[in-house]
Amino acid sequence: MSQIILIIFYILAGILSLTAIALIMSLIVLMILRVPFVRTPKRAIAALVKSGLITEKDLVFDLGAGDGKFLHELVKVTHCHAEGFEISPFFWFLGEVRAAMSKRWKMHLQNFLHIDLSEPTVIFTFLAPAGLPTLNQKLKNEVRPETLIISYGFQLEGFNLQQVIDLRPDNPKGSKFYIYKKIV
Numbered sequence: 490m491s492q493i494i495l496i497i498f499y500i501l502a503g504i505l506s507l508t509a510i511a512l513i514m515s516l517i518v519l520m521i522l523r524v525p526f527v528r529t530p531k532r533a534i535a536a537l538v539k540s541g542l543i544t545e546k547d548l549v550f551d552l553g554a555g556d557g558k559f560l561h562e563l564v565k566v567t568h569c570h571a572e573g574f575e576i577s578p579f580f581w582f583l584g585e586v587r588a589a590m591s592k593r594w595k596m597h598l599q600n601f602l603h604i605d606l607s608e609p610t611v612i613f614t615f616l617a618p619a620g621l622p623t624l625n626q627k628l629k630n631e632v633r634p635e636t637l638i639i640s641y642g643f644q645l646e647g648f649n650l651q652q653v654i655d656l657r658p659d660n661p662k663g664s665k666f667y668i669y670k671k672i673v
């Protein structure tokens with residue numbers, strides 16, 4: 490009996506230590522990148538879905554996918570395929586657990602600056618301005634001309650603006666989706 494209690498104790502201690510390590514690593518990553526984890530709100534995702542820009546034929550990459558909630562909601566309604574890239578181990582783990590329930594999307598514990606961006610038909614990103622300049626050049630170099638680049642909350646420099654989805658037309662400071670293609 491006491492052996493079982495000891496085993497349970499070790500398992501719980503292991504889980505707690507791993508969680509603590511993941512949290513500390515996530516905090517370090519956050520301090521280096523200066524891009525905090527904030528979710529795209531559900532009503533914003535609903536507006537994006539309603540626009541009809543994303544269909545089941547699309548492959549969507551979420552660059553900085555956080556806990557995967559955005560892709561989970563998007564895939565559930567549009568039936569697109571998707572991949573999320575997240576650098577913080579803690580948020581990646583939460584996303585990985587979510588994605589395990591679906592065959593249509595997956596999460597990667599990876600810096601999106603080290604992936605190939607020529608494959609997706611849609612690229613989504615919700616990054617604070619600190620994370621955008623480095624991504625900009627990569628997008629210009631790698632995405633295909635027909636790929637939609639969707640930025641939530643922040644505008645991108647040097648791309649062809651196709652459409653704006655304004656979530657609060659009554660409020661100039663309200664959040665928006667900016668939809669771009671690359672300039673060819």
Ligand SMILES: C[S@@+](CC[C@H](N)C(=O)[O-])C[C@H]1O[C@@H](n2cnc3c(N)ncnc32)[C@H](O)[C@@H]1O
Nearest residue numbers: 524527528529553554555559575576600601615
């Ligand atoms: C504002 S959150 C957006 C989360 C999710 N995309 C959403 O819209 O709900 C930005 C996320 O990007 C991640 N991130 C920032 N730079 C990254 C990088 N170079 N590679 C992968 N993830 C990154 C952060 O850790 C954070 O979780």
